[in-house]
Amino acid sequence: MSNNTIFIEKLRSSGLRPTRQRIEICKLLFDRKDTFHFTINDLNNSLTRITNEKISLATIYNTIHAFKEKGYLKEISINSNKTYFDTNISNHHHFFDEDNKELIDLNDKDVGKVKIKKILPGKKIKSVEILVKVANNN
Amino acid sequence: MSNNTIFIEKLRSSGLRPTRQRIEICKLLFDRKDTFHFTINDLNNSLTRITNEKISLATIYNTIHAFKEKGYLKEISINSNKTYFDTNISNHHHFFDEDNKELIDLNDKDVGKVKIKKILPGKKIKSVEILVKVANNN
DNA sequence: TTACCTGCAAAGAGTTTGCAGGTAG
C-alpha cells in the first residue's frame, strides 16, 4: 500500500526514521477519515490489540512528541491527569464529555466568532482554545 | 482579626474543621484583593515560606479539593502536568503565558460573546472555558 | 470521648529517561 510513502515522509519530516513500529503508529493515527482523539494509553492499547505485539512506550512517546512538534498532532487543553491529542490539526474546539471522559469536535463554524479584546504587551497569541464541558442531564 | 470568622465559616460550609493549618491556607488564598492562580506546589511553597513550618500535603490537598467541590475555587483547564486553581470563581477566561507558565485573567467583557451552535442530545453544558495561549514575540 | 485531622511515608498514575542489543541508511 503506497500510503506508507506518506507515512514515511511524515516520519522523516519530523526527524524520525521510518521503522516498522512507527509505521504502525502512523496507520493508526492517520489512516482514517474521521478525527481521532486519544491519550497515550488509548494509543498503546489499540496498538497492542491491532498488531498483537507490544510497542514500547519509549517509541510511542518519542513519535507522538515529534509529530506534535512538527504540527501533525495537536495537544488539547483539558484539565486531566492524562494528556489528550487530536489528529485534527485544523482550527477547531471541543466538547469534553465528563461522563465518559470523551472529546468531541466542535467545528469553527459551530462557535460564534471569538474576539479577544485584551492585549498583553510583548506577547503574541499562539492559540485560542474553547473547551465546552458537558455532562448528562440528571 | 475577625477575618478568621469568615475563613472558619468557609471551612465549615465545605465540611471541614477549622484547624490552624487550614486557617493559614485560607489566609493565603482569600485574604487578598486580586485573583490568585496557583498550583498545589506553589501553595505549598508559599505556606512553608510564610508560616516557617511545613504543612502536610495531605492537608493541602484535602482542603483545596473541598473548596473546589464547594465552589470556592475553580480548577482551570490547561494542558499541563500540574493542576491549576483560581480564587476567582466568577465567569471568566484566561491567558496562559507559555514562557513563564503563568495564568492571567481575561474578564468576560474582554471576550466577545461566545455562542455554541452545536447541541449534544442528552447532554447539558456545564461550562465554557476559553484559554488563550500567548508567548513572547521573537 | 469521638470523629476528624495532621504529618509522614508509601503507593499510584502518567510520563520521561538510561542502557544494551538491534536496525536503517
Added chain:
DNA sequence: CTACCTGCAAACTCTTTGCAGGTAA
C-alpha cells in the same frame, strides 16, 4: 559502520492514600 531506534525497567513528578498520634467539639 554509525547513528539512531527499540524494549525494558528504573526514575521522576504530581497526586492520593493508609496509618498512628494529635486535636476540635
